[in-house]
Amino acid sequence: MSKITLFHIDDHLLFSQGVSSLLKGAPHFEWLGEANDPESGKTQVIQIQPDIVLLDYFLPGKNGIELGKEISGFSPRSKLVLLTMEKNHTIIQQAKEAGFYGFIPKSAERDVLLNTLLNVAAGEKIFPQTKVQDIEENPGLSKFKQLSKREKEIALMVVQGFTSVEIAEKLFLSLLTVNTHRRNLIQKLGFKNVAQLSAFLNQIYKY
Structure with a gap:
């Protein structure tokens, strides 16, 4: 074999x-x-x-x-x-x-x-089960779905605890671009500060 x-x-x-x-x-x-x-x-x-x-x-x-x-x-x-x-x-x-x-x-x-x-x-597909009910019922999900691909990527890195400098290095972006994306995330999702954004993103990305 x-x-x-x-x-x-x-x-x-x-x-x-x-x-x-x-x-x-x-x-x-x-x-x-x-x-x-x-x-x-x-x-x-x-x-x-x-x-x-x-x-x-x-x-x-x-x-x-x-x-x-x-x-x-x-x-x-x-x-x-x-x-x-x-x-x-x-x-x-x-x-x-x-x-x-x-x-x-x-x-x-x-x-x-x-x-x-x-x-x-052997041809099987192996994925863990995820708990999506809370996400589907979250009223902010429709706004989250409207984010650009890059904004979602940066949002995930924010949840993972990456700093703006680390995100810039990882994604080969300027620090100014990353900070602009972070501000846009707060505005597009209707929050007032980073703390509110982080709390929401943790709900979106949790299991």
Whole structure:
């Protein structure tokens, strides 16, 4: 039986090396390599056509779901799995809609990681259940849906505790642009300050 080939794209080198160590010693899997930036990762995936591609959500210049869509156009046989800290229903739903086969939180234990990858390789789609009822009943949701893609991305990073400087570095934006987006978020959603915005976003992105 041929082994399941894997490739990992994550800009956190130490984490990627840790995943590599876990999977290299596991039966059924063959580790083909890792990349720390989106373009290098996409190029390598196109060349080697792995069975499964693991992607982080936050990557330099674009998120893992956007990158996954690009990869699927060149390597349709590769099954995409989001391996990330960003555990919220919005990202999980986006991954499903983009054709991903699974979602694994970075906090998952080794057995969960291995079993999920085995099931994905067999053609199953593995996603956690999310609690969306509170979100659907939230009157601010209609306003949130009207935000631009970039505004939603920055909103998520605000919830995760990133500062404006960190957001600017991560998304390759100027600090002025990030601060403008943050002000726009407050105005568009009808809040008076960052505290109200943060409370609302925590409701939107919670499980």
